Amino acid sequence: RGQSDHANLVGMDSEDPAQVTVTGSKSGDHEGQLKPLGPSTEGVTFTPDKPFKAQETVTVSIDGDVDIAGVDPGGEYRFKTASFRTDAALPPKVLPPESRIIKHETFHSRPDLEPPVVDIKKPAASGSGDGLMFMSPKVDGPMIFDDDGALVYYKPSTEAADFRTQTYNGQPVLTWWEGPFNAGGYTEGTNIIANDKYEEISRVLAGNGYQADLHEFKLTDHGSAYLTAYKTVLVDLTPWGGPKRGAVLDSIAQEVDIASGKVVWEWHSLGNVGLGETEIPFPTSPTEAFDYFHINSINEDKDGNIIISGRNTFSVLKVDKSTGKTIWKLGGKKSDFEMGKGTNFSYQHDALRQDDGTLTVFDNASTYGQEPTYPTSRGLVLDLDEENMTAELALKPFISPQKLLAPSQGNLQKLPNGNYLVGWGAQPWFTEYTPEGKVLYNGTYYARNSSYRVYRDPWTGIPSDDPAIATEDGGDNKVRVWMSWNGSTETASWRILAGPDEDNLKPVTTVDKDGFETGKTIRSHARFFAVEALDANGKSLGQSQPVSIGQQAGPEGTT
Template sequence: MTRPDLLPPAITVRKSAKSTAPGYVFLAPKTASLLQAPGTLQSGPMIVDNEGEPVWFLPRGTGALNYATAFQEQTYRGLPVLTWWEGAPIPTGFGVGYWVVMDQSYKEIARITAGKGYAGADLHDMQITPDNTALLTIAQPKLHRVEGIPRLVMDYVIQEVDVESGKVLHEWDSLEHVPVSESYLSPSPLLPYDYLHLNSVSLDADGNLLVSGRNTHTVYKVDRQNGKILWRLGGKKSDFTFGQGASFSWQHDVSRESDGTLSIFDNTSADAAETGGGVPSDTVSRAIFLSVDTASKTADLVRSYTSPDGLLSTSQGSTQLLPNGNVFVGWGAHGYYTEYAHSGDVLMNSSFEDPVVNSYRAFRFPWRGRPTDSPAVAGRTSSDGMTVYASWNGATDVVSWRVLAGDSPQHLSVVEEVDKDAFETSIALPDRTPYVAVQALDGGGQVIGTSKAAPVL
């Protein structure tokens, strides 16, 4: 009623408990279907609450032709910001676009893209560092010799870019450091050989880089200054031996957690998977935490979390250790997300209602949104009075709504006050008036936003 321009995909909450961590769920819904009818699904960054109700949504496209990925909260210049990639995805699993940085008022404050003449940034990852720089990935085909024969190979580049100026400070080229022979992917004669498929980059505790190569089944520790590979975890040239259940394959979203463990979304456990690239049908994906000992060169499984629905995610996915010890997992291609207690108990399990919708990653973050626009209001007459609808896209401080009604926009008076109960709150009133407006109230009863007056239809 109030925002017919917003068509976020619906979410089904399969299980919800009161012991979930504070904050909201961050998603970037999209569909892999090129046949999705315009107007039936909008893609874009979306924040929802524990009930799956939208808190904020920004449409960026429809279908699979244009969408957003890797939506999350980060810190820039000491303040919380929203970041996501948007642009044109390529069917082979990468994209050409840019990264958006938005402040708490939902104002774009930066747009980050690749430097040195590259067409654009890839969709997989961008991390803002404490130095106010951005680590981003680039994917482009490049002529390279494979077993002595020239052929097109996907070359992955990591750039560290100053967010404000766009200046490239460091650059790392995968083909200069990772040989094509490390790949487990069989090449296709019709496509550039995606031998590495770099899908995450992050800072390790010592300031160097952790890089995930999906198609080499390897996590690379890379010197941030000179690009030298310091060690390999997994794959054909692993520097580590693995304890029971610790090996992984086709992985995503690698990062060092605050407890010292390495978190990985393990798309298919290498203990069960075929090494040649096949994915057995009886395996499931996992979120895993590894203890990696660089002295003894061993990696051991600390704990793992599998989907309560037995999902095998052949692409995408994310793992997040929350401040209270809970674990939040996005199941990638399946469009599910789950929160676990540290013990493994399922606290929340949700999914998009439409099975063609998914989100590359899913996270939980605290967020306080303070939009600069006004609340939205609509009024509709009914047989026994009228119903007023109120919403304010992105406003997280609204606790209740005050309804004003009257004979003209200039002559409105307070007629009702109700608690906010959804993205759009509906208020039934016994009397009809030609015009209505609403005021948004915070927890202290203070007015934090007032809508324009709207005619009752």
């Protein structure tokens, strides 16, 4: 349980602490309180009145009349507490939060927005998937754009990752991770949920004293979320030529009840995956923690058990959710599957079981400072025969038209129409394919930093703030008007209003929306102007603040 000072008893519906006996091998018997886990999960949390000690075995005994998931009636289970290294929680080199955009856009009506330019190399062909494109070029913020590369929404100055749409309480939402990036490939931050007005409705933290890592934030249909965390633990590394008390990164998977913030399920790589299964060299620096597993995705399988990817073991695990035990390993040194031709992967990301039973995974085939295991990174779709324990290619691997090799990050998304979208991780590209491998859509974005994942999803955004406007004197009774509404997906046209004062504005003309920002030159003797966003039926969606010639108005006020 590591840093946790409590035990979760999933499936238990009693809140009588007398039915639970908790004994530490060093700290002795523990009295405590039982409290419900939360509305989305049956079970209770036992919080002891005194903390456990490091490096002790804790035995939890259950009254014979009480059922606990994964424990026989009247049985018991054990876990071992860890000893943490406090001076090596994260690598010391934290990436500074300045912009890494190489080529950016600018807008008269929103001068505060400078997103990276998206360059579509192959326009979306017939048969491409529906929806908008979602990415988060790291320190430059979450971003939505359309098939033409035109900006739809941008949240600047936020160090973000894993930006996408999900469903929470039956409603579509936006989710992402935010926090400082560092040079070690793992992070400590916060997971965000926002509604269709782009308003934050929840912050989801890791529990049990850990910090949320960027690699996964997956909502469930029962009010919880899976997330990742890392913690530096002291482990005997003498079998690998290391110190007696060496620093090892423990990869942690958690399921957290969103409403209560309580941890309802937790898994650790240490104790479940041996250090000898790693495929990476032992670190030479005494201050560097050994990231032997490197968790980077968590997903529920169709049977409710958990699929976990370990980048540095070249393996994907299926974990029994009730017991935490490994059901099987795919790939790596201890694969339970016979790997067919072309199915081996390395340094992989985004392992996900699909509804048709296939397993999709992004095969990086490379990392920094090591020889690649394949000439290019690939999107893999695998058929798993769990009776005969064989793995075969279900489809021909997806390879970038640019033959990209991504040393980190990346994802493979199966779209509702059967196509596949690949985000090329450390390489700032994205590509959509038919199942047969035909490229339907391909583009890049001009940022030094990559986007951890790229998604295509349907989305309807209705911003809570007003549209933005900017005006400029064009001479000879001409006025140039620019208009935009960050995040609005329903605006189809703009109505320009003008008048002698702020309270007497009348329609002058209507112009079709043209990308993120629409510009129009009008002839007018008016002193004040505003713009009104209209949907496809001409219904008003929102109106800007009025401005005089030479002014700009947006969420930050009028300048």
